[in-house]
Amino acid sequence: MAKSGKLNSVKDSSDDAVDGRKEQILCQPCSRKDLQTTADVFCSECNELQCNECLKAHTVYAFMNNHKLVNATKVKSKSSSFDMKGMDNCEQHDKLLKFFCEDENQLCCSTCAIVDHRKCNSVVEVPKIAGKLSSADFELKRKLEELKSKAGMIVKHTDSSTEQLSKDIKAIFMEIKRMRGDINKMFDDLEVYVTKETDVFQAEVVNYLAKKRSSGEKYIADVTKSLEFADTAFENGTLSQQFIVEKILKKQANELYRDLDNECQNLQIATVSFQFDETLKLPPLTISACIPGKLTLKYTLPEAKGSVAPVDPNVKLTKITSIKLKKTGDDAGEPHYSGLDFLPDGRLVAVDNNNKKCLIYDEKLQRVGSYQLSYSPQSVVVVSEDEVAITSGKRYKVDFLRVSKFNEITLIRTCKVKTQYASICLKDERHYVVGTIDEARPVRIVSRSGEEKDFSISFPNKKYSNDTCACSYIRNTEKIILSDKHEHTVYIYDVATNTKVVVKDDLIKNPRGVAAGPSGWFLVCCENTNSIVQISQTGRILSSFKLDMYYPLRVCVSKDQSILAVSNGCVGKIKLQLFKLTGS
Incomplete structure (x- = not known):
């Protein structure tokens, strides 16, 4: 704030000096309020005479605590010049600012007053209004000090940020x-x-x-x-x-x-x-x-190299023969073939879950051998020229039976296991891929000696009850096939990469048994569409074959890959059929 540089002073009773009377020194803040109060001190920082009441501002505001105060009587009234440095010139007309427009709160030169403010009601000369300003000088200084403080915060912030940036960059290189x-x-x-x-x-x-x-x-x-x-x-x-x-x-x-x-x-x-x-x-x-x-x-195995880029032909099925399966004299109920597989010489092995039997059929589907089991078998797989393995679910075991050339069936040995297993197929010469019952991991590995272990695959945490899923295994590409009856879905899991393909299609309704075919594709029995669907190992639907049986349940392919067998689960209309497999 510009100061007048001249101390306000008045005589006791008149503008003329009177002998014997002392000059009265007035408080400048009070004078601006049209009050005549004797000044008690002079603040050199504020450049102002103040009474004891106005002096209290120095104790209220912290930034005024260090102001130097002297007795007002020791300050002589004097005139001083002050360099306005052009601040009192109009920026537009380069003339002195002599007027103040109270209507628009704006300083004016003579030209501004005439040209821009002639319609305003109150345009007064600066000297007449200068002593009547209501705001005190210390309010302005307080505001300026506050602005200075905020600007200082900005400076400190920039310095701190620059320093922190350097530290962060250095830390990156250390990391x-x-x-x-x-x-x-x-x-x-x-x-x-x-x-x-x-x-x-x-x-x-x-x-x-x-x-x-x-x-x-x-x-x-x-x-x-x-x-x-x-x-x-x-x-x-x-x-x-x-x-x-x-x-x-x-x-x-x-x-x-x-x-x-x-x-x-x-x-x-x-x-x-x-x-x-x-x-x-x-x-x-x-x-x-x-x-x-x-x-x-x-x-x-050497043949795996020839299957790196499998061909996916559309297979054709030509029916060879079909028989109706009925309850015989020694059966407890209607047949239910829960597992099928071919011996290397072309004979078909079937397990009857309802009647606890293992059966042998020749190439014309004539029954040539039978073995009574003590439990309800779940599935069967041929493991050599004359040996089969049978899962037994709740009995927690896998039985190995020998089938002679004369169709005689004998129990060789039993492997105890800790998990209930349903479907079973070959993984290699000494291990089997098995589907579990009511377990969080739907597919596991069992060795010939009964040792159990898991695949390194991220299976979904889902338990399958008996007869709601089936599995198969494509040996040369290490892929697991898993059917999900209720989800109408077939999953293809790649053991080598721990990835999966999800197969959903209108042709796949209630998928049941699955069987791996030549060249890497596989077949799925679809119960609600009464058909067999051919799917590539990449999940592509290759073909679909409509069957003349209801609710196909199990399917298998002969070792020379020329014959297909399929059974169903329709009460009162149970069938077993053979088809010639071509186009493979």
Whole structure:
């Protein structure tokens, strides 16, 4: 606020000096209120004379506490010049600001007053209104001090922000350095882990291959010995001797051929690979979680290589024969075939859940063998030329039965298990894929010795009651097929990648039994559409075949992939049918 620089003073009674009277020094804030109050102090900071009442502002406002105050009588009235630095000039007309418009609260030069404010009611000269302002100087200073304080806060904020920004950037580089160290350690640990695992696997494979080589060399020696013996017999032996040698060696050759053929079918190739995860997981984590990928150590059969890019032809079914299944004299109820599978020679094995039987049918669907079980079987799978495995649900066991060439069925052994199992199919020569009953994980693995373990797959946390789902397994691509009756859905789980394909279609209504076919596709019995649907392992619907039976339940494909068998679950109209499978 501009100060007049002149102290206000008045005489006791008149404008003229009177002898014997002292000059009265007035309080400047009171004078602006048209009050005549004697000044008691002078504030050099405020540049103002003040009475004791106005002086109290110095104790009210903290920023005025340090103002210097002196007795008013010690201050002499004097004139002082003050440089307005052009502030008293009109910006528009460059003339002195001599007037104030009270209507518009605006300072005016003479031109402004005439041109812009001639219609205003109250335009007065600045000297006449200057002493009548109601606002005190200290209010302005308080406002300015407040503004200064806020501006100071902005300055402090910018300084603090600049400093914090530098700290944050430095911290990023420190974190990068730390992460680099963690990653280097992770890969060092990875090398140790992979070295350990591959060394163990390599030793196992080398030992396995050495045994295979030794076995092959023995076969060569045996065959060479038989050839030499045969040559000698045919050169030097009698006709009778030659006949005996020919029959015995032929029998031995057939057995040897079967064994060698089985060995050739099971020649495995050891592979080692490492696939990095798309997102690396950094420590601190568990050891298993720190491994940034999946190490795969496995055996594969040679035919798996030929199935990398499977062909998906549309199959055709041509009916060969059909029979009606009825209750016989020794049956407790109407037949209910809950499991089907083909033996390698083409005979069909069926298990009857209602009547607790294992049955054998020939290629014309004539019953040629029967075995009475002590429980209600759930499913059956052929595990070798003359052996089958049967699940028994609540009995918590898997039975292995031998089926002779003469259709005689005998129990070989029983494996105790801890889970109820329904559907069953082959995973490899020593393991089976089984569907569970009332378990959170719908599909598990069971070994020939009865050991149980889970797939490394994120199955939904859902329990299936008996006869509401079925599973199958595509061996060469490691895919699990799971049908969900109530959801009208078929799931295809990829064991290698832990991914799944969900198959929903109008053709798939109440899916029941599933069976893997050649070239990677599979078949599903759809109960409510009375059909069999062919689906590729990528989830594409390839074809659909309408059946002349109600509620198809179970389906299976022969080992040479030329015949299909299907049974149903319609009370009073139970059928078993064979179809020729073409286009595969």
